[in-house]
Amino acid sequence: MRYLPKSAGDRAAMLKAIGIRSVDDLFSPIPAEYRLTRDLAIPRQMAESEIVDWFKQRAKENGEGYTSFLGAGAYSHYRPVVIDALVQRGEFLTSYTPYQAEYAQGTLQAIFEFQTMIAELTGMDLANASMYDGSTAATEAVMMACRITGRNGAVVARSVHPEYRGVLATYATHQEIPLRKISFTSSGQIDLKELDRAVDNDTACVLLQSPNFFGTIEDVEAIAEITHKRGALLIVSIAEAVSLGIVEPPRAADIVAMEAQSFGVPLGFGGPYCGVLATKDKFVRQMPGRLAGQTVDKNGKRGFVLTLATREQHIRREKATSNICTNQALVALMVNIFMTVYGKVGLRELAKQNLAKTAYATGQFSKTAKVLFSDAPCFNEFVVETSEDPYAINARLLGHKIVGGLPLKKFYPEFGNAALWCCTELTTRSTIDTAVGLVAESERSVQGNDARTKDAEPEEVTR
């Protein structure tokens, strides 16, 4: 086996040194009846070339070469090549959590820079070293708000990513945190009147997403006012990080729960991504996850360490702020490098290109179909309502190697024939024109096509 650095002679010498005859002696603590005496029934040992072929074959079965209008929490942006060149350095790739600071200053300083840039971009005082993803970051933020306020209920906008809400529901059930849903208006934004009625003196927090699941930018200031006047905390979830280049960050929020995948992380069929929490200074001791802090060594030299560990499970065990241990460090490094490449000016210019593509697409779509929620500003997603079932339209788009927008009834049954479309800087004008053309054709042709049953995807209705 090519990963094992021993000859038969080495093994024999080691057995001799230990003073045993066979390696099986070392397994004698396992009662004989539970020792496996056969080969595992798994594929045989493969050569590297065979492994590469197998995965390339799977890639071919997996939509290689398609252009996509899908977003909904996973965004296709250009990834500068320096990202993979740097994260594949063995010193980053094959190192452990930086508990031994002297031997991990590279990772620690990188985390410190990551925390700085995330705090800057989100308009918060500080950020942690990462959480699993946007869904668990939002969930941990809600539990954090409950600890801070000593209250036990969350008001959650229905325009938060349905899968984020799904994860929150899973955790909240066992924390016995009641969740209250808030609807959206015809502009796609949170219904402020309903919110005002829902937030009371038992509400720990309000959770919203902006830009929200439909791409609409929320009026964070107005929501913050309603939230804060009842003593609750405001949590803002951000799924499309590139929006921060041009959209004012939610400075009125108390916690920002972000998914940073847009910043240089491959789509990768949904993971690994990079969740992150950012908050105000005063809440740091209730924040879950690792934090790198600046300090000095015994000679007065600047250095970095993991700090405030008394919040964490390896010290506090069942009284910890969270059970999180492993985070998304290497993915956070991708995000870090992406933020550094684009920086102060590039992030803004990148976001502007996203905005321009979206503006062009919504303009073109609105000529043939109905673009919903157009009264409020949006970032790079928008909802298009067609006369025909979007699954049927998408089936035709697939023939042109284009993946159409996400049919919203997967999560929102009331939406009928509406789909969530996404454009980024990578979406070309000609692809937009092709897609718009096919939607226009559909509008012109027979209405009420019943191709739905054939092409439907399974539906997930969130509790």
Place this chain on the structure above:
Amino acid sequence: MKKHTTRKATRHISQNEGLIFEKSSPGKAAWKLPPLDVPEVDTSKLLGSSERKTLGSMPEVSEIEIIRHFTRLSTWNYAIDLGMYPLGSCTMKYNPRVNEFVSRVEGLANAHPYQPEKISQGALRILKTLSDCLIEITGMDAITLQPAAGAQGELTGLLMMRAYHQSQGNARKKILIPDSAHGTNPATAATVGYAVENLKSNDRGMVDVAALAAQMNEDVAALMVTNPNTLGVFEQKIHKIAGLLHEKGGLLYMDGANMNALVGKARPGDFGVDVMHLNLHKTFSTPHGGGGPGSGPVAIKKILEPFLPMPIVITKPDGTLGFEYNRPQSVGRVRAFYGNFGMFTRALAYIFANGPDGLRQTTEDAVLNANYIRKGLEGVYDLPYETPSMHEVVFSDKVQSKKGVRTMDLAKRLIDYGFHPYTTAFPLIVPGALMIEPTESEPLEELDLFIEAMKSIAEEVEEDPQFVLDAPHNTRISRLDETAAARKPILRWKRE
């Protein structure tokens, strides 16, 4: 201390490097966008008051500076690629490069999680194949790959057990956890709303079966056991333990952190385990990456299947694969999408590279390496439990602490010898623990160098304890002030 040589390492020049913000100046750039093929937009008209005016202190630097910045930082890290990384219970094994290659194949790396199933068959096949392999390796009946890391795997496992108990009419109140357990175990039990009850280990470092019998009752939902446990000791009475739990309707949870001692040699499903998580970033060679990402699949017995997180992967009547969301008894979702897919690709590539014979040999070598180190250091360091070791060995600083030198000091000195420290001060049942896990990835030469280094340090403690207390001597920085860091936290750079 001329007498003691460090054969593995030597001092060498490394570059100084400031924070990226300190290199920034207006007008430098590492990016270039293509010309826009659609009309420009008036952002203030589109966004109104939502338009952002400034990006504050975000850096402005060029590409070569970025390459140098991160390359220089990287050289300040230790890594498996540089040598043995004997962190106990962390399983720092070789991370094969083909894993990285296949996870970046176009079509997998660029797959959107919501793309139609028709053009997701490759990704679904990877989910299915990995699931089948892991079910066979663990001897369980079903699996979810959704949890993002070991701790989330624990949470998912406990959620399923809770749902199972609820379906039996009583969710039960508490989880038993041995005092040798990893900190995530009690933290997870609390997250799921269970009370934690400690279970004392016996004098051989194993679960005290009599104590378990006394503590076991109908309020206990489960026992969370790590096997081999954090001492590297196989719980020989595991089937008896399972029996005691099952008798009173409880379930046996196994933390699979130490599965590297068992793959191909024994299967938890065969010895009575009902639920277990695996750490793909430990046993199955996906990289630790400086702290993550991980992946924590949870394998279960049949009785827990209805409660699996949704969606699950199914084979449809036409033979294609798909996701099934209609799972009325499911505990729900624990993460968006389907889990850390990129880690599944890597773990599966590792399983393919090994096959059944390679995995078995891997386990044998891992256990052989740990026992070789144990033999080499016995008598030099105190061995608190003489019970046979599997894949890791736990010593204590009992001898050295008489000179005022503790496990952390020994660990810091080990850095000067060119090794990453072992795990210090864990498990909690061993005061001053040195927890050493070499994994299968170490050649005999590296093991001998490690043993030599540890012996040399023990001699240094006798001759000049202060020298060890002042270690490390050869690093860029030494003994950071952690108290100051926590008292007045500086968690971000600010312009002065």
